Amino acid sequence: MPGARGEGGGRDRGRRRASPAGRQLRHVPLRARRRRANEGPDGDRPDARPRPRGALPDRSNRADLDVRGVAGHGRPLRRPPSWRNLRPSDKIRHFRRRQPGFRTGGRIRGARLPLRRPLSVPSAGTDPPKRGPRMSDVVTRFAPSPTGYLHIGGARTALFNLLYARSVGGKFILRIEDTDQERSTPEAVRAILDGMTWLGITWDEGPHFQMERMDLYRKEAERLLREGKAYRCVCTKEELDARREEMAARKEKPRYDGRCRDLAPGATEGKPSVLRFKTPRTGQTVVHDLLRGDVVYENAELDDLVFLRTDGSPTYNFVVVIDDASMGITHVLRGDDHLNNTPKQVLLYEALGYPLPRFGHFPLIHGMEGGKLSKRQDDVSVTSYREKGFLPEAMVNYLVRLGWGHGDQEIFSMVEMQDLFSLEHVGKSPSKFNLDKLLHLNAHYIKMAEPSLLANLLVPFLAKRGIDAKPSPWLIAAVRTLLERSRTLEEMAESAEYYFRAKPADPKAAAKFLTPEIAPVLLEIAEAYSALDDFDADMEDALKEVMERRGGNLKIHQPIRVALTGGTASPGLFEVMRILGRDEVVRRLRGAAGRIDA
């Protein structure tokens, strides 16, 4: 399952406890800001008493409409509901961020970019530096292997890399790790690029492909050999496997025993061989991890890794090192599953004479059943969420909250994330993927989205149900009635069905509400409606009149609803009628009445 590694396609996992040395990224300004934010409520309140549990801050200055939209996705949104729960200081910050021209200079607010177009990040530099220089020399990267789709864990790895780079004004590079010719496919490359673009995870440079760099790898491999830092190994796969089994049986850590390490130079002549790295047998290698502090490895625990295969192709650990070094990656941020690779890579950096980047390993995302995300039990492909009708804003918002937090804030736009993100607030323990929360966020973003936009997005989902709809004012109106009751576009399309065709009434609902005594009432309403001049304006009164004529408290709403929609749950009755239009309403009323056996 190589596509599922934290490096790129990866899942992620691990919690906290770091030696001070590891916490290099301390940004005083940020902390100061947080402190200020925490003091906000009391400072702003006349009584300065702690707010009782459950009480809300003043919301008189609440502004509900913000049409500027979720940056990063170019989708207009209203003010997030969490707005009302924000501390005053946060509100101010929020407000400022949204002011045109305020802190927006230079940065291309997550605009969707055509693939492959290098986006040299900020320009003008009109922003005051927030923490550190706006333009910094930080370079991060996402390096998936194109063996499948874009994996959820990989997407988060990519996101964190992007966010970290942006938060410090650095650069984010996309690199495709296609050394595995057997399994790498152009379709997979496409899928990864599409997935990232859909999510709004845009890269500043690339994609670069490793296969284009073969010569470099060979050259560096030869250099290691020449310098005596590597050796040829003629052990066959079968021999290796057998030895590994033996070691496992002896309860040892299975690893290469180094028997070819000191072979006489001529001894490997004419035999197929690989190149192995001479790992020091003594001493320690320490990884200074940005999130975990110093992690110390005994070199004796490390393997003599093969870095050039029999066929001359380089292996992962070798290639990443060369690529990261030659691309000037300053921060290698990836899933926890790579932590144990890191000392080997550190040794390689040293042997090759490259400057060491900083490393940061964040915890993996676990599946709903615990353990790493598995294809079997969990939906791991970004595409599948797209197809189920999730919005990219919701996905990204959900992913960023898996492992990262900013106080009590739950809703983040891409812009906010880029501003607020910091490595010190990335947790260390793995998190479980939780569909309910994703659904909740999706529902939120659907509610906030511009109906016209949703209408466009909804069309393919309607098509999937055999409904040939086109974006129109009518569709938008229909969407508007469904906004608050749909958690995904798929759900919305499902509920929208009765707007397009009369559905057979649900038997239970029909039995309960479409009773013989109700039939004449439905007919009477139909008659009243067909006589109206202005249906939209008078339908409520007309219904009232019929009810009065029928005397008192006749429960007629549910029967009408069932007649119109086929079910007992729908938007407001009159909303539905307005969408359907008078003729269709009359038709369905009569139809329902006719189907009732007297």
Next chain:
RNA sequence: GUCCCCAUCGUCUAGUUCGGCCAAGGACACCGCCCUUUCACGGCGGCGACGGGGGUUCAAAUCCCCCUGGGGACGCCA
């Protein structure tokens, strides 16, 4: 098995870096109530956690140690 990482409500997390402001805050889910022509939305309330044991300290969710539990890595995959 060996090595490495991790440990706050069922879940995601705030709080841990500088121990006191935490009888632990928010969100999802769940349960009530209110709103209501249904379903939702929304509002209000409830349930619910510092894994255990030792230290250090006037004071520990926060610092140290051990245990337990969870996860990851051990490839001519990435």
